Amino acid sequence: MRTSGDRNMDTSNRDVSPANRVIVRYRLSFLDRRAPAWVGVIGVALILAIWQMASSFGFISEADLPGPASIFQAAVSMVQNGSLLVNVEASLIRIVAGYFIGAISGILIGLWFGFSRITERVGMPIANALYPIPKLAIIPLLILWIGAGEMPKILVVAAEVFFPVLFNTYSGVRNTDPLLIRAAASFGAQPLTLIRQVILPASLPTIFAGLRIGAGLSLLVLVAAEMIGAQHGIGAMILTYSSLMQTPNLMVGVILLSILGLAITRGLGQIERWLLPWKD
């Protein structure tokens, strides 16, 4: 026990000279990636400016890649003449309707597979066999069955969303932590209560992962379906402007898809945070 000086510190090494020391250095500084937030904004603005200049000075032809300014102009005129709204509306109706049908049937059938061994045994091979079929390939069949029009496009989106949601719901149910099931049972939870109070909430995060995968796929198949045969819709619009060589208008469509995709992802994230406040 030291009786004087710094009682809380060991000072006995203070007299070792710097010449007799080897300093320990932090070895991982190269992994510390630091950048202030404004770098992102400035960087993006800079790239847009370079792009605009490249096209203003004629380095890139307007017909190949129009500058941001002409794309913006095209967007304004498309909003003014109403063509943008018509196409966006057509796409939104299809994707929302298709997504809901696919997601809800995927969740319901996924739950059924998860709870019933018989359904699982019969249904899983069928689901596994149908899943790899590119969903666009069934459009002709759907048209044959229910005629052309909106339904085939909505159903093909639904089919695309259905499978990831189905598989994720199923695996969520199957992978519920058995300890939680035991805990609930030890307090006397009856089977139905157990499903409602334990298995369903425990599967929700996995179900949401399926919903997110489905969202990405739904946009993909929507645009493809609209390019195959539709009068309106963002996909059809892009195709039309391409054949008219109106590249700025075409670019508006492409950017719209990016915005739509971002909005869907953000929206789902928001719903997830709201429904699953307990996830860390």
Next chain:
Amino acid sequence: MRLIMESVNKTYRDKRGQETHVLQDIDLSVERDEFLAIVGPSGCGKSTLLGMVAGLVPLTSGSISFALEDGQSPHAPRIGVVFQEHALFPWRTVQRNVEFGLEMQRIGKRERTERARTLIDMVGLSGFEQRYPHQLSGGMRQRVGIARALAIEPDLLLMDEPLSALDAQVRQLLQEELLRIWEQHRQKTLYVTHNIAEAVAMADRIVVLSRRPGRIRSVLSVEIPRAERGLPARQTQVAEYQRQIWDLIRSDAEQALYEDVRG
């Protein structure tokens, strides 16, 4: 209600048809107000035994029952289980986790809230009612687990290594707290642990199990008043109990060490 286990046997059969006798002829009863600890090396089937008492694991043969006291009307015994990995529902807040057992008993909202509050207060978590388990430390989670088990005013409290997942310091603190809470409730308790010191510090009686098959090797009564077991003057006596139990378990524990490697 007294808990009675009569010639309980448990045999597991694996995929190759290979039979493992996990528990053999367990005869045991837990009296009113008794804190009974079951100690044994890993693989002695102590958790299996506790699972069978909770109705979560089927018996191979024998019976487990509750003896009604005079004038008691028969009702399904309420069993409160505290799990090693706490087993809280991550989507429920602290308050709603503690209420879970009460919900299962269809107790009304107002009474549920009130009883849960009292228990949360008792385990020292007032102010944390609206937190989710992932926002709590390991020690706090286990307090919630204890509150959840006690909230239903159980006829029997089962604890399956409730302190084993905690770090050494938190474990020591929670052990003291568990004893304080237990003294308030004096609920008949079956406590499973592989920690000998824990058992000697807490239990009235200690059942030592052997392994493969798990048989009752010895039953010891700890004849030191619970409140005095931490006192310096009692340490020789406490150490003597610990040594006695360790002598009973040692060779089994060594065997378990090598068998676990082989899987």
